[in-house]
Amino acid sequence: MQTNTPPRSTIRLTRRGRLALLVTGAVAAGTAVVVPLLTLAAGGAEEKPATLVIPAGWRAGQVYDAVDKALGLPPGSTRTSLDKAPLKLPNEAAGNPEGYLFPATYPVRKGATPQSLLQLMVDTADKKYGPPVAAGAQRNAMNVHQAVTIASIVQAEASTKADMGKVARVILNRLNSGMPLQMDSTLHYALSRETVPAGPNDTQVESPYNSYQRTGLPPTPIDNPGEDAMRAALNPTPGDWLYFVTIRPGDTRFTADYDEHLRNVAEYRAVHQGAAAAPSPSGSPPGSPAPEPSGS
Numbered sequence: 001m002q003t004n005t006p007p008r009s010t011i012r013l014t015r016r017g018r019l020a021l022l023v024t025g026a027v028a029a030g031t032a033v034v035v036p037l038l039t040l041a042a043g044g045a046e047e048k049p050a051t052l053v054i055p056a057g058w059r060a061g062q063v064y065d066a067v068d069k070a071l072g073l074p075p076g077s078t079r080t081s082l083d084k085a086p087l088k089l090p091n092e093a094a095g096n097p098e099g100y101l102f103p104a105t106y107p108v109r110k111g112a113t114p115q116s117l118l119q120l121m122v123d124t125a126d127k128k129y130g131p132p133v134a135a136g137a138q139r140n141a142m143n144v145h146q147a148v149t150i151a152s153i154v155q156a157e158a159s160t161k162a163d164m165g166k167v168a169r170v171i172l173n174r175l176n177s178g179m180p181l182q183m184d185s186t187l188h189y190a191l192s193r194e195t196v197p198a199g200p201n202d203t204q205v206e207s208p209y210n211s212y213q214r215t216g217l218p219p220t221p222i223d224n225p226g227e228d229a230m231r232a233a234l235n236p237t238p239g240d241w242l243y244f245v246t247i248r249p250g251d252t253r254f255t256a257d258y259d260e261h262l263r264n265v266a267e268y269r270a271v272h273q274g275a276a277a278a279p280s281p282s283g284s285p286p287g288s289p290a291p292e293p294s295g296s
Contacts, residue, residue, distance in 0.1 A: 047109045054121065056103040056226025057155045059189070063101045063224065067117050070108050078114035085115040087122045092145035094200055099148040099221025100125040128227065136234035140172070151233035152221035156185035159227050159246045165237030166244070166254050173242055181211035189222040 052070045054063055064078040071077075087097055097118065102125035106117060129144055135145040150171055158164040174181055187202055188194060190209035201214040208219050225233075241254040243261035245268050253264040 037229050043126045047155070049109045052108050052117065054101060054103045054106065054224070056229065057223050058101075058103065059223050060096075060101055061192075062099040063118075063121070064114075066098050070117075071112060071114065073114070078118070081114040082118075085118045087119060088126055089122065090137040090143075090145050092143065093220065095124050096220050097122060099145075099152050099224055100129075101224045102128055103224055103226045127220075133230065133234065140234065140236075146217060147230070147233050148225065149217050149221045151225035151229040152223045153181070153183055153185055155223055155225040156188075156231040157183060158232070159252055160250060163244075163252050164229055164232035164239060165235065166239060166252075168232040168236035170241050170244055170254065172236055173240065176214060177217065177242070179242070180213070180215050181217075183211050186218050186222055189218070 023081065039115065050070070052066060054066065058066075061079070061159065065075065067073075067078040068075055082095075082097070085096075087100075089095065089097060089100055093100065101118065101121040104121070104124055106120055109119070129148065133147065134144050137144050140147070140170055142150075150168060153171060154164050154167050158167045171181060171183075186209045187205070190205055190207035191202060203210065206213075208214065211218065240256040242256050243256045243258065243264075244252055245261065245264045246252040247264065247268050253261075255261050
């Protein structure tokens, strides 16, 4: 969640899926898109290869680890093979596949390599992010890379699919008004961690992904978003919201009024009295944001 510039504090419940890698006969997870899997055995009978499930919201590092496990390689093998993978990425990605390892169920056939699996993921993203996505991005005065970056933040921040369009609108409203995004999800990415509560010291970290200290979008996506998050980024729900806080699962409050936001924050605290202590929105030093505890 995010706050405005005056007392600049934030309450967020950042949800990040912790789905396990499934290497089975025919397993699909969440909203994963199923890539055709069937091959023919020598006798002519159809045989299903092992599969690798990449859930929406996984970071590139998680994908690399999953590929290592699926191929039975030593940890770190896929990461070190990136330079050998001819990935067709946008120029803006600068060779970083974060955001373009499309969430799907992929076949792990005999002879598969880290390069072949990563290329399959990027090729799938290229197909999904074709002309319709480019047109949608242009309609919102951004390029595809910016749209994927917004979708990645939506994927990390929205607690439900129904909230994705509203979260996307908050992001765009803040960008258009010149406000910092102040999203815990970008801060977690900067610190290479998941949903550990962010504290005042965390917001001082020097990183282009620190959306408390910097305005605009981070330089790359912060995860690999699914189709629902991409649709939300391209077609955000109409509204003037600038703030949101998830009181409890399924109850996220969006508002354009900061005083109303503070009342929502107070209700959040009342519900989560047992949560880790965090600074009051009105008690943080001027110009120094003080995030609230995050969790799922």
